[in-house]
Amino acid sequence: MAMFGGCPQWVGELAVRVCAIAEDPELLAEASMRAGWSLAVTTRHEESLGFLVPVAQSMVERAPQLALGALGTAATPAYNAGSLFYRAELRRIAELVPEQPDEVDRIWLRAGTEPFTDREWALPELRRCVAEAPEDSLAHLAELGAAAWILDETQLAVRLLGQAMDHLHRAPTAGGNAVVAQALALALFDSGAWSAARSTAQEAYRVAVEVGSDNAAVGSPILQGTLLALHGDASGARELIGTAVAGVDLSCSPSLFVRSCHALALAALAEGDHLAAYRQLRAVFSRDFHPAPVHYHASYYYLGDLAAAAVRAGHEDDARAVLEVAVRSLGWLRSARLEVVVNRACALLSGLDQAEQHFRAALADPAGDLWPFERALVRLEFGEWLRRHRRVTEARTELSAALGIFERLDARPWTERAASELRAAGVPTTRTETAGRTADLTPQQLEIARAAAAGLTNREIGAKLLLSPRTVGFHLHKIFPKLGITTRTQLHDALGDAQRAG
Structure with a gap:
C-alpha cells in the first residue's frame, strides 16, 4: 500500500526489515524488488537496478511472474538512466521468462527499453491489454499509461494515467503518487493541455x-519551466530550472538532462537568442563523428527545434550531420508525431527542391494535430517559407492556422512571430492577449498576483511556485506598477475579472 501511495522512503524501510528476518527466497526476492522500486523513483538509478536485476534473474524459473514484475519495475530506472547495458540485460532476462497470465510488465519493458524498434510489436499488445485489463488496477493503469506515452499514443496515455490519478485520489490508503502525476503532466503537455x-x-x-x-522533484519543475518559457517568461523559466537542478548530477539522469536543455533552449528562443538555443539543443546529441542521442528516446523529439535554431544561428551543416545519423537510427517505423518532427527538421535543412516536399509530409497525416504546438511550428515555418517564395495566398492559410493554435496555447513569443508574418503577408492582426491591465503580466506574475490577492503570504506563494519569498517580493514589486496599484490590498480589485476567472 505504501508503494501504491508513492512513499518510497517508507517502502525502503519496510523492505529492509523484511530482508533482515525472512529466510524464504521468494519472499526475500519480493522485498528486494520493493527496495528496488523505492530507489527507482529517485535519481539513484543504478542502485535501483542493482536490486532489481538480480531478483529478475534469480526468479525466472522459481517465480516467473515475480521475475517479470521485477523487470517491469526495472524498466523505469533503465529508461531514466538511458543505459544500453541495462536495457539489453533486462531484455535478455525477459526472453527467459515464459508467457504469463499478466503480461503488462513485459509490454512496459519492451516499450520503455526499445520504443522505436519494438513499436510494431508493442502497440497492438498495448491495445489488447488496455481492452482486457481491469480499470481499477493502479499498477496496470500506470504501466500501460507510461507505455502509451512512450509509444506516442498520447491521448490514450492521458486517459489511462488520468484514471490512475483518479484511483489514487479516491483510495484512502494512497492519496498521491508523484511518479504517476509527473507522467500524466508530461502527457498532458504533449497533448496541448498546458493548464x-x-x-x-x-x-x-x-x-x-x-x-x-x-x-x-526535479522533473516536474523542469516541465513547469518549459511552460513558463513557452508563455514568454524566459527569466522565470531559467530561475525555476536552475533551482530544480542545483546540486543534481544530471549526467546520471540523461532523460532529465535533455528535458532541461530543451526548456532552456525554449527560454532562449523566447528572447530571440537563437545561438544560445542551438547550443542547448545541440547538447542533447553527442559531439562524436556520428552524433548519438544523449538519451535514446527523448533526444529525438527535439530534432525539429534543433534544425530551426541551427538555421537562424548559422549552424546548418552541423545540424544536418546530427539529423542524418538520427534518421538512419530511427528507421521508418515512426509514430505520426515523430513523422512531424523529422519532416520538419528535414524541411528546414533541405534545399529548395526538397523543402516543400518535407513540409507537406509533416502536415499530411491528420493525426499530427494531436500534438498541436509541434504541428503549429510546422505551419508557421512553412508559411514563412511560402511567403519568402512569393506564394502569399498559401502562406496566409498556414500562418493563420499557426496563429490560432499559438493564441489558444498562450505561446506568446510564437504568437507574436506568427502575427508579424501575417502582417507581412498583408493580413492585419490585433493583439488578442488578455484584455485589461493584466495583459502585460507574465503567466507567472499573474499566478503570483492571484495568490497574493487570495491572502497567501510571500513564503506560502514561494512554496507553491518553487520560488524564494524574496523572489516573490521582487515579482510583486514589478506587478504593482503594471496594475496601477501601490499596495497588496488593492490586488483583488485590480485583477477584476481575471481574479474571478482564476
Whole structure:
C-alpha cells in the first residue's frame, strides 16, 4: 500500500526489515524488488537496478511472474538512466521468462527499453491489454499509461494515467503518487493541455518533496519551466530550472538532462537568442563523428527545434550531420508525431527542391494535430517559407492556422512571430492577449498576483511556485506598477475579472 501511495522512503524501510528476518527466497526476492522500486523513483538509478536485476534473474524459473514484475519495475530506472547495458540485460532476462497470465510488465519493458524498434510489436499488445485489463488496477493503469506515452499514443496515455490519478485520489490508503502525476503532466503537455499539465506538475512536485521521490522533484519543475518559457517568461523559466537542478548530477539522469536543455533552449528562443538555443539543443546529441542521442528516446523529439535554431544561428551543416545519423537510427517505423518532427527538421535543412516536399509530409497525416504546438511550428515555418517564395495566398492559410493554435496555447513569443508574418503577408492582426491591465503580466506574475490577492503570504506563494519569498517580493514589486496599484490590498480589485476567472 505504501508503494501504491508513492512513499518510497517508507517502502525502503519496510523492505529492509523484511530482508533482515525472512529466510524464504521468494519472499526475500519480493522485498528486494520493493527496495528496488523505492530507489527507482529517485535519481539513484543504478542502485535501483542493482536490486532489481538480480531478483529478475534469480526468479525466472522459481517465480516467473515475480521475475517479470521485477523487470517491469526495472524498466523505469533503465529508461531514466538511458543505459544500453541495462536495457539489453533486462531484455535478455525477459526472453527467459515464459508467457504469463499478466503480461503488462513485459509490454512496459519492451516499450520503455526499445520504443522505436519494438513499436510494431508493442502497440497492438498495448491495445489488447488496455481492452482486457481491469480499470481499477493502479499498477496496470500506470504501466500501460507510461507505455502509451512512450509509444506516442498520447491521448490514450492521458486517459489511462488520468484514471490512475483518479484511483489514487479516491483510495484512502494512497492519496498521491508523484511518479504517476509527473507522467500524466508530461502527457498532458504533449497533448496541448498546458493548464492541466502545469497544475498536475505542481501536484507531482508537492508530493515528491513530501515523500522523497526526487526524480519527480526535479522533473516536474523542469516541465513547469518549459511552460513558463513557452508563455514568454524566459527569466522565470531559467530561475525555476536552475533551482530544480542545483546540486543534481544530471549526467546520471540523461532523460532529465535533455528535458532541461530543451526548456532552456525554449527560454532562449523566447528572447530571440537563437545561438544560445542551438547550443542547448545541440547538447542533447553527442559531439562524436556520428552524433548519438544523449538519451535514446527523448533526444529525438527535439530534432525539429534543433534544425530551426541551427538555421537562424548559422549552424546548418552541423545540424544536418546530427539529423542524418538520427534518421538512419530511427528507421521508418515512426509514430505520426515523430513523422512531424523529422519532416520538419528535414524541411528546414533541405534545399529548395526538397523543402516543400518535407513540409507537406509533416502536415499530411491528420493525426499530427494531436500534438498541436509541434504541428503549429510546422505551419508557421512553412508559411514563412511560402511567403519568402512569393506564394502569399498559401502562406496566409498556414500562418493563420499557426496563429490560432499559438493564441489558444498562450505561446506568446510564437504568437507574436506568427502575427508579424501575417502582417507581412498583408493580413492585419490585433493583439488578442488578455484584455485589461493584466495583459502585460507574465503567466507567472499573474499566478503570483492571484495568490497574493487570495491572502497567501510571500513564503506560502514561494512554496507553491518553487520560488524564494524574496523572489516573490521582487515579482510583486514589478506587478504593482503594471496594475496601477501601490499596495497588496488593492490586488483583488485590480485583477477584476481575471481574479474571478482564476
